[in-house]
Amino acid sequence: xxxxxxxPGLDGHDRGAKVVAQALRDAGLEVVYTGLKRTPEEIVxxxxxxxxxxxxxxxxxxxxxxxxxxxxxxLRAQGAGEIKVVVGGIVPPRDVEALAALGVARVFPMGTPLxxxxxxxxxxxxx
Amino acid sequence: xxxxxxxxxxxxxxxxxxxxxxxxxxxxxxxxxxxxxxTRGIHPHMYRDRLWTMRQYIGFGTPGExxxxxxxxxxxxxxxxxxxxxxxTQLGLDSDDPRAEGEVGRVGMAIDTLxxxxxAFAGIPLDRVSVSLTINGMAAPITAxxxxxxxxxxxxxxxxxxxxxxxILKEFIARGTWIYPVEPSLRLVADxxxxxxxxxxxxxxxxxxGYHIREAGxxxxxxxxYGLAIAAAYVQLMLARGMSVDEFAPRISFNFTCWxxxxxxxxxFRAGRRLYARMMRERFGAxxxxxxxxxxxxxxxxxxxxxxxxxxxIVRGAYIALAAALAGAQTMALPxxxxxxxIPSAKAQLIALRTMxxxxxxxxxxxxxxxxxxxxxxxxxxxxxxxxxxxxMDAVERMGGIVEAVKSGALQAEVARQAYLFEQRLASGxxxxxAVNAFVSEGPADADREVELYAFDPKVAEAQAARLAxxxxxxxxxxxxxxxxxxxxxxxxxxxxxxxxxxxVAAYATLGEINRAMKDVFGExxxxxxxx
Numbered sequence: 001x002x003x004x005x006x007x008p009g010l011d012g013h014d015r016g017a018k019v020v021a022q023a024l025r026d027a028g029l030e031v032v033y034t035g036l037k038r039t040p041e042e043i044v045x046x047x048x049x050x051x052x053x054x055x056x057x058x059x060x061x062x063x064x065x066x067x068x069x070x071x072x073x074x075l076r077a078q079g080a081g082e083i084k085v086v087v088g089g090i091v092p093p094r095d096v097e098a099l100a101a102l103g104v105a106r107v108f109p110m111g112t113p114l115x116x117x118x119x120x121x122x123x124x125x126x127x
Numbered sequence: 128x129x130x131x132x133x134x135x136x137x138x139x140x141x142x143x144x145x146x147x148x149x150x151x152x153x154x155x156x157x158x159x160x161x162x163x164x165x166t167r168g169i170h171p172h173m174y175r176d177r178l179w180t181m182r183q184y185i186g187f188g189t190p191g192e193x194x195x196x197x198x199x200x201x202x203x204x205x206x207x208x209x210x211x212x213x214x215x216t217q218l219g220l221d222s223d224d225p226r227a228e229g230e231v232g233r234v235g236m237a238i239d240t241l242x243x244x245x246x247a248f249a250g251i252p253l254d255r256v257s258v259s260l261t262i263n264g265m266a267a268p269i270t271a272x273x274x275x276x277x278x279x280x281x282x283x284x285x286x287x288x289x290x291x292x293x294x295i296l297k298e299f300i301a302r303g304t305w306i307y308p309v310e311p312s313l314r315l316v317a318d319x320x321x322x323x324x325x326x327x328x329x330x331x332x333x334x335x336x337g338y339h340i341r342e343a344g345x346x347x348x349x350x351x352x353y354g355l356a357i358a359a360a361y362v363q364l365m366l367a368r369g370m371s372v373d374e375f376a377p378r379i380s381f382n383f384t385c386w387x388x389x390x391x392x393x394x395x396f397r398a399g400r401r402l403y404a405r406m407m408r409e410r411f412g413a414x415x416x417x418x419x420x421x422x423x424x425x426x427x428x429x430x431x432x433x434x435x436x437x438x439x440x441i442v443r444g445a446y447i448a449l450a451a452a453l454a455g456a457q458t459m460a461l462p463x464x465x466x467x468x469x470i471p472s473a474k475a476q477l478i479a480l481r482t483m484x485x486x487x488x489x490x491x492x493x494x495x496x497x498x499x500x501x502x503x504x505x506x507x508x509x510x511x512x513x514x515x516x517x518x519x520m521d522a523v524e525r526m527g528g529i530v531e532a533v534k535s536g537a538l539q540a541e542v543a544r545q546a547y548l549f550e551q552r553l554a555s556g557x558x559x560x561x562a563v564n565a566f567v568s569e570g571p572a573d574a575d576r577e578v579e580l581y582a583f584d585p586k587v588a589e590a591q592a593a594r595l596a597x598x599x600x601x602x603x604x605x606x607x608x609x610x611x612x613x614x615x616x617x618x619x620x621x622x623x624x625x626x627x628x629x630x631x632v633a634a635y636a637t638l639g640e641i642n643r644a645m646k647d648v649f650g651e652x653x654x655x656x657x658x659x
Binding site: 005009010011012013014015017018019021022023025031033034035036037039061062063065066067090092094109110111113114115 | 215220234305344434435467554654
């Protein structure tokens with residue numbers, strides 16, 4: 001399975017994104033990383049170009065809902081709505097359901113064990 | 128017996144004794160407090176003469192809201208400020224820029240023009256309160272705004288004490304608020320240092336940060352090594368401008384984190400002070416003792432705090448404060464217990480401030496200088512840490528030096544690799560974390576959460592945009608445009624940009640306009656994208 005780890009918006013904290021990227025790579029997935037400060041349009045474009053199955057958005061600034069919404073809208077507009085979107089970062093509990101309602105497949109809030117994140121991706125990879 | 132390693136990687140023994148200090152020469156390796164090489168601290172009596180400055184990091188919403196929180200903390204005994212700016216401000220985007228959507232006033236306060244800065248510091252006398260500004264890519268214009276506010280308040284230039292972070296090299300490694308390519312970014316760092324050294328002699332125009340690199344995943348030894356390498360790079364930059372080292376070095380300051388193992392952290396700072404003093408005196412030939420002093424904000428360490436059972440973070444904060452005091456901090460700032468959830472609540476901020484005050488007033492940690500000196504363990508650790516730091520500085524040299532290592536992305540890759548190794552040490556239980564990988568409670572990890580979540584108000588963006596529109600309407604537009612044109616022209620040359628930036632600020636040019644005037648000339652940084 002091929003995945004895109006993406007840093008949307010203006011947030012420059014990339015520790016989590018890079019750790020998850022390394023863990024997924026070591027778990028046998030093919031990982032593409034966007035680098036910092038990508039717009040939702042750039043992320044949608046990269047996901048389609050790279051033909052990934054999952055996009056992992058990493059946001060620590062608090063702007064996760066808006067950015068996830070923009071990426072999901074962009075994917076649907078491009079006919080790529082089948083690409084799963086997951087979100088990791090500083091996501092307070094009250095936002096988890098809101099993200100799910102937008103169409104985010106899974107949320108990995110701060111404090112999620114790395115093993116749980118890898119397990120979720122591997123589950124999709126098998127199915 | 129369980130094997131234990133320092134965060135830096137070397138083994139920690141169960142017992143230390145005289146045999147661990149073979150060749151140890153207190154006169155050479157420690158010196159007296161306040162004397163070269165400052166291993167024991169930079170002042171003879173440390174906290175007995177002057178307690179560390181308490182400087183909680185805060186800023187959110189509009190300048191008016193932030194001003195109110197500043198005053199709240201000062202009313203409870205905080206004696207200095209530490210300003211957080213929102214991401215659009217840090218990246219030079221106006222509040223009405225499409226790329227700022229959803230971010231205005233979120234992780235700090237929004238600043239668009241000098242008018243915002245005037246409001247942020249209204250009623251706060253800038254000739255008496257020292258203020259650090261967490262700003263890097265936009266340090267030159269934001270500090271120009273700060274100087275302009277101070278001048279408007281009537282503060283004498285030699286009474287203005289501000290510390291813009293202005294450390295762009297660490298932004299390329301961690302934190303990511305870079306804008307321009309590496310070389311013009313360094314030029315702006317140097318412009319602000321040079322201008323401030325000449326005009327605002329008590330300002331600290333650069334705060335070299337190991338903090339954010341450690342937060343991004345590097346080890347304790349790497350944190351100090353990279354910080355010292357960055358400091359050396361800025362010294363060389365200023366020497367290349369024809370300044371003498373003693374003209375600017377006394378005002379270089381540092382910002383480091385302090386979490387994890389208390390004695391390792393103390394050793395890190397003792398070794399760092401010794402190495403910095405030697406580097407400045409022997410390598411760079413500084414003769415003013417103030418140029419040899421590693422003056423540091425110590426504290427922070429949000430990555431030490433956990434989502435699980437957040438109240439435990441209050442206890443972790445107390446240990447951080449103790450370690451920072453034992454390490455000889457000049458300034459202290461603590462993360463708040465709600466760090467992993469939200470922008471700090473007023474309650475969480477107050478608990479952090481009270482934690483430092485309890486450490487200072489009740490614990491005895493501030494009574495005696497460098498109380499761990501002479502401990503077999505701490506002196507041996509200090510020596511081991513010094514060796515480890517030097518090895519990491521050599522590794523940076525093998526990458527071509529810090530500037531080349533940043534341009535190629537080799538250093539960023541090393542930090543990411545260390546972050547991953549740290550996760551593995553956590554997952555294996557080698558690094559214990561209570562309620563995370565040790566003594567984990569039954570039931571959901573989010574039980575008993577009592578965190579007041581900051582209610583981000585999207586109206587902040589509307590308020591800022593309206594204010595910005597009014598400033599654009601009311602200002603002398605011709606003067607603003609002329610100042611911006613002059614700034615672009617100067618950017619094409621080699622001169623110091625601070626006077627032109629100051630002119631644009633005074634004409635109420637927006638931060639976005641000032642950024643664009645420079646970006647048109649400098650271009651944008653292209654990140655060397657890699658995750659390992």
